[in-house]
Amino acid sequence: MTRILIIAEHAHGKLNISTRKTVSCAAQIIGAEIDIAVFADQASDVATQAAQLAGVKRVLKVEHPAFAHALAATYAPAIVELASNYTHLFAPSTTFGKDLMPRVAALLGVGQISDAMAIEGSHRFVRPIYAGNAMVTLDAEPGHKLVATIRTASFQPAATTGNASIESVSIAATLPNHTRFISHSEEHNDRPDLQSAARVVAGGRALGSAENFNLIYQLADQLGAGVGASRAAVDAGYAANELQVGQTGKIIAPDLYIAVGISGAIQHLTGIKDARTIVAINKDPEAPIFDVADIGLVGDLFSVLPELAKHL
Amino acid sequence: MSKILVCIKRVVDYNVRIRVKPDGSGIITDGVKMSINPFDEIALEEAIRLKERGIASEVIVASIGPTETQQQLRVGLAMGADRAIHIQHDTAIEPLTAAKAFLKIVEQEAPLLVITGKQAIDDDNAQTGQMLAALWNRPQACFTSKLEITNNITRATREVDDGLETIELDLPAVITCDLRLNEPRYVKLPEIMKAKKKPLELFMLNDMGITLNQQFKTVNVAPPPARQKGVLVKDAKELVELLKVKGVL
Ligand SMILES: Cc1cc2nc3c(=O)[nH]c(=O)nc-3n(C[C@H](O)[C@H](O)[C@H](O)COP(=O)(O)OP(=O)(O)OC[C@H]3O[C@@H](n4cnc5c(N)ncnc54)[C@H](O)[C@@H]3O)c2cc1C
Numbered sequence: 001m002t003r004i005l006i007i008a009e010h011a012h013g014k015l016n017i018s019t020r021k022t023v024s025c026a027a028q029i030i031g032a033e034i035d036i037a038v039f040a041d042q043a044s045d046v047a048t049q050a051a052q053l054a055g056v057k058r059v060l061k062v063e064h065p066a067f068a069h070a071l072a073a074t075y076a077p078a079i080v081e082l083a084s085n086y087t088h089l090f091a092p093s094t095t096f097g098k099d100l101m102p103r104v105a106a107l108l109g110v111g112q113i114s115d116a117m118a119i120e121g122s123h124r125f126v127r128p129i130y131a132g133n134a135m136v137t138l139d140a141e142p143g144h145k146l147v148a149t150i151r152t153a154s155f156q157p158a159a160t161t162g163n164a165s166i167e168s169v170s171i172a173a174t175l176p177n178h179t180r181f182i183s184h185s186e187e188h189n190d191r192p193d194l195q196s197a198a199r200v201v202a203g204g205r206a207l208g209s210a211e212n213f214n215l216i217y218q219l220a221d222q223l224g225a226g227v228g229a230s231r232a233a234v235d236a237g238y239a240a241n242e243l244q245v246g247q248t249g250k251i252i253a254p255d256l257y258i259a260v261g262i263s264g265a266i267q268h269l270t271g272i273k274d275a276r277t278i279v280a281i282n283k284d285p286e287a288p289i290f291d292v293a294d295i296g297l298v299g300d301l302f303s304v305l306p307e308l309a310k311h312l
Numbered sequence: 313m314s315k316i317l318v319c320i321k322r323v324v325d326y327n328v329r330i331r332v333k334p335d336g337s338g339i340i341t342d343g344v345k346m347s348i349n350p351f352d353e354i355a356l357e358e359a360i361r362l363k364e365r366g367i368a369s370e371v372i373v374a375s376i377g378p379t380e381t382q383q384q385l386r387v388g389l390a391m392g393a394d395r396a397i398h399i400q401h402d403t404a405i406e407p408l409t410a411a412k413a414f415l416k417i418v419e420q421e422a423p424l425l426v427i428t429g430k431q432a433i434d435d436d437n438a439q440t441g442q443m444l445a446a447l448w449n450r451p452q453a454c455f456t457s458k459l460e461i462t463n464n465i466t467r468a469t470r471e472v473d474d475g476l477e478t479i480e481l482d483l484p485a486v487i488t489c490d491l492r493l494n495e496p497r498y499v500k501l502p503e504i505m506k507a508k509k510k511p512l513e514l515f516m517l518n519d520m521g522i523t524l525n526q527q528f529k530t531v532n533v534a535p536p537p538a539r540q541k542g543v544l545v546k547d548a549k550e551l552v553e554l555l556k557v558k559g560v561l
Binding site for chain 1: 324326329332339351407430433434435436437438439440441442444445446447449450453454455457467470471472474475476477478479480481482485490492528529530532533534535536539540543544545547548549551554555558560
């Protein structure tokens with residue numbers, strides 16, 4: 001029987017939506033029993049939220065002062081201790097899961113499926129390779145525990161209609177203290193979160209300065225949209241690193257994506273393949289972004305954006 | 313004094329538009345330009361800079377792959393690595409196997425740091441660094457965009473989904489690099505000539521005492537579904553109208 005343990009991603013007492021999407025993925029395995037483990041110094045609030053997710057059987061509260069911050073080296077031995085009861089271990093393919101799960105897998109002596117985007121049975125997965133320019137279907141050997149990270153853009157968040165039981169679990173493993181949390185940058189916006197926003201406006205190198213990048217923010221505010229950026233815009237300092245969309249940034253699937261002054265390099269496109277409607281505004285009619293755009297507008301962004309603001 | 317081991321991978325160059333083989337067995341790589349994985353190039357640059365600042369005494373560049381992998385190792389030597397280790401193997405291996413092979417090198421060389429890219433741009437797995445850190449039982453700092461080593465204190469700033477996180481690590485440790493850690497130098501022709509004289513040690517993966525069984529079997533490789541061809545609008549007004557018609561606004 002398939003028994004899946006999902007490692008919850010959370011911060012400041014709130015369950016990250018990536019966990020809900022991971023649950024949806026797990027629920028596609030027929031007959032699977034799904035548990036969620038919440039590692040934290042104080043896990044009650046997050047555990048309560050996790051227990052509401054449809055399809056979840058049990059929530060394991062694993063509390064320890066060392067779990068105050070999500071350090072892979074500290075979490076991994078504890079997860080290994082819980083793993084014996086499970087056939088599958090899942091986490092979202094966010095920086096949280098990408099950091100953590102390979103460490104868990106190696107401690108268990110098994111491999112990992114990264115960025116699972118579809119599940120075709122308990123041991124058959126589809127995942128993107130080459131920046132999403134190919135999709136590989138993999139069969140995992142059923143004799144091994146299966147560790148996977150789940151591509152959140154491929155799954156809808158699980159409903160919050162569940163009622164799982166919550167249990168406290170204690171850990172016997174000695175936790176290393178060779179890795180210590182120091183600080184986290186301030187969260188500086190109250191805009192819709194890029195990864196879950198229904199609409200995203202993104203700017204590229206063409207914006208030319210951090211000041212001009214405000215045009216992107218203004219359009220986003222008008223649309224109630226999240227803000228994204230190309231690598232070139234981030235490297236040039238026009239936008240913060242967490243706004244980067246693409247192979248090395250975030251993979252997103254909004255209903256509407258507006259790319260402004262972005263050429264459409266393959267590494268960028270891999271981040272927006274699942275967007276429902278892609279709009280491109282670019283002055284170069286040959287820009288590759290037009291190959292994927294549902295609606296293209298050839299023009300200078302500095303005249304198009306003010307016009308757009310008027311018509312919205 | 314201290315060594316830094318840099319693990320690099322030979323991959324299809326990031327500018328190449330890859331094509332899937334018609335029989336679905338993989339990607340066409342014949343006659344395709346190959347390069348050092350860009351993230352690994354950043355790892356190498358960081359190691360060389362640490363040596364230039366006197367924090368490391370030797371930079372060793374290692375890679376697993378077929379004979380041609382030595383081309384990338386030579387580029388690494390030309391960039392400034394002191395010596396190279398080639399672990400020869402002709403077929404693709406899983407990250408856990410790579411981590412086990414690199415662990416053998418780590419045990420032999422006892423480096424202060426292992427630096428590698430956060431992911432390889434071919435299989436996009438992003439696993440090898442973390443797996444090596446786990447098997448070695450040492451700290452890891454993944455997606456590093458800033459590395460500070462002063463007075464025995466090592467701090468890594470990591471690019472995480474909600475910003476930047478700084479952690480402190482005891483050494484030895486494994487660092488995986490993000491794109492903003494540095495900008496790799498260009499290799500000059502005389503360096504490439506000089507690099508031919510630098511030592512390159514060869515191991516056969518099959519002889520390293522590692523079990524090579526694969527846990528995952530490729531069933532099929534397919535191109536992604538194509539998007540439908542879009543339409544062009546002439547101005548902002550028409551754009552807004554069309555978005556409304558489509559029900560997106
Ligand atoms: C390993 C690796 C990983 C990478 N990962 C990512 C990633 O995750 N995300 C990412 O985005 N990139 C990534 N890149 C970089 C990527 O290859 C491109 O360099 C980058 O996306 C380019 O950003 P851009 O489109 O903003 O800039 P450019 O390519 O310079 O494009 C600017 C565009 O703006 C248009 N333009 C200029 N002026 C105007 C104007 N006034 N009005 C309208 N249009 C105008 C131009 O026609 C052009 O098309 C990666 C690269 C590598 C090697």
